[in-house]
Amino acid sequence: xxxxxxxxxxxxxxxxxxxxxxxxxxxxxxxxxxxxxxxxxxxxxxxxxxxxxxxxxxxxxxxxxxxxxxxxxxxxxxxxxx
Amino acid sequence: xxxxxxxxxxxxxxxxxxxxxxxxxxxxxxxxxxxxxxxxxxxxxxxxxxxxxxxxxxxxxxxxxxxxxxxxxxxxxxxxxxxxxxxxxxxxxxxxxxxxxxxxxxxxxxxxxxxxxxxxxxxxxxxxxxxxxxxxxxxxxxxxxxxxx
Numbered sequence: 010x011x012x013x014x015x016x017x018x019x020x021x022x023x024x025x026x027x028x029x030x031x032x033x034x035x036x037x038x039x040x041x042x043x044x045x046x047x048x049x050x051x052x053x054x055x056x057x058x059x060x061x062x063x064x065x066x067x068x069x070x071x072x073x074x075x076x077x078x079x080x081x082x083x084x085x086x087x088x089x090x091x
Numbered sequence: 092x093x094x095x096x097x098x099x100x101x102x103x104x105x106x107x108x109x110x111x112x113x114x115x116x117x118x119x120x121x122x123x124x125x126x127x128x129x130x131x132x133x134x135x136x137x138x139x140x141x142x143x144x145x146x147x148x149x150x151x152x153x154x155x156x157x158x159x160x161x162x163x164x165x166x167x168x169x170x171x172x173x174x175x176x177x178x179x180x181x182x183x184x185x186x187x188x189x190x191x192x193x194x195x196x197x198x199x200x201x202x203x204x205x206x207x208x209x210x211x212x213x214x215x216x217x218x219x220x221x222x223x224x225x226x227x228x229x230x231x232x233x234x235x236x237x238x239x240x
Contacts, residue, residue, distance in 0.1 A: 017140055017212035018224045067145035069208070083142060087227035089213045090170065091125055091182060091206035 011076065013040075015054070016085035019061065022054040037063050037072045040082065054084070062087055092158065092166045094150045096141065098173035103183055111165045111187045119191035121198045123184045129177035135218045139172040139181070142210035146170070153204040157186075160200065161193040168201065172211065203234045 014027040034040035041058070044051045055061070058072060064083040065074055076082070095101075103124050111117055127137055150168055157163060167185040175181060184201045188194040213225040 014142070016142055016210070017214070020140075064142070064145060064210070067142070067148055069149075083145070083210075085142070085210065086212065086224065087232075088207055088210050089225045089227050089231075090209040090211035091202055 011040075011079060012081045013044075014081065014083040016083065018086060019054050019084050023050055032076075034076055036076060037065070037070070037074050037082065040076060041072065060086060092151075092154050093168070094147060094154060095167075095169045096143075096146050096150070097169065097171055100171070100180060101169050101183065103180065106167065106169065106183060107185060110167055110185050114164065114187075116189065117164050117187045118189045119194040120185065120187045121191070121194040122186075123198050123202060125181040125183070125202075127175045127177050127179045127181055133217045133219070134177050135216045136177075137175045137216070138214045139175060140212045140214065141170075141172045145210050146172075149209045150205065153201060153208060156204075157197045157200050161186075161188060161197040163188050163193065163197055166197070166201070168205070170205065170209065170211065200238055203231075203238065206231045207235060 010029050010031055012027060013030045015023050015025070020026050032040055032043055034043055041055050045055050062085055063070060063072060065079045066081050107122055111120065150170065154166055154168060157166065164187045167183070170182040182205070184198050186194045186197045188197070207227065215223050215225060
């Protein structure tokens with residue numbers, strides 16, 4: 010089980026801020042493929058990965074990253090701080 | 092070094108006068124305050140969402156990188172989240188160093204990285220009822236390249 014979190018418009022498209030996901034995905038990309046296949050709202054949120062960023066255990070990374078030992082995955086659009 | 096992520100407003104005058112108080116080894120203090128801008132008179136409010144936990148970590152690591160690159164005597168970052176109105180202060184960065192070049196450069200570095208690497212997202216609510224997530228600008232990402240060396 011892994012905690013998956015969504016922020017900003019990704020959260021709005023999926024309709025919830027976080028969920029526990031049962032997965033055997035080895036990488037972020039595989040997890041995205043599993044989520045996309047679930048329901049249209051996931052497919053809509055993950056339509057264009059170039060518009061998304063991912064963090065594993067609160068560290069920014071990329072979609073090829075391994076999920077081994079990871080507890081928390083977060084998907085969000087490019088950040089707009091400052 | 093101080094990092095604060097909060098919904099409350101802050102008094103930039105009090106922050107600045109309390110910053111690095113009593114130290115005689117400082118030659119320069121630089122401060123930047125970001126303010127909610129309403130370009131066309133259409134903005135009602137803004138909501139800033141963030142990623143609790145990661146936000147503090149990301150800002151702290153940006154501050155640590157700045158202290159590796161420049162000889163900073165002290166540094167303060169305050170960033171707000173939650174609802175904000177035009178004219179409200181969003182964030183503040185203060186740097187102190189023996190010399191002004193380090194203080195100015197470190198403040199710019201912090202601003203460039205806070206824009207693109209701290210997990211905040213801005214949503215605008217206009218007076219006519221429409222809403223829009225603010226897109227990251229290509230310029231913001233480009234701005235990081237000058238610090239690449």
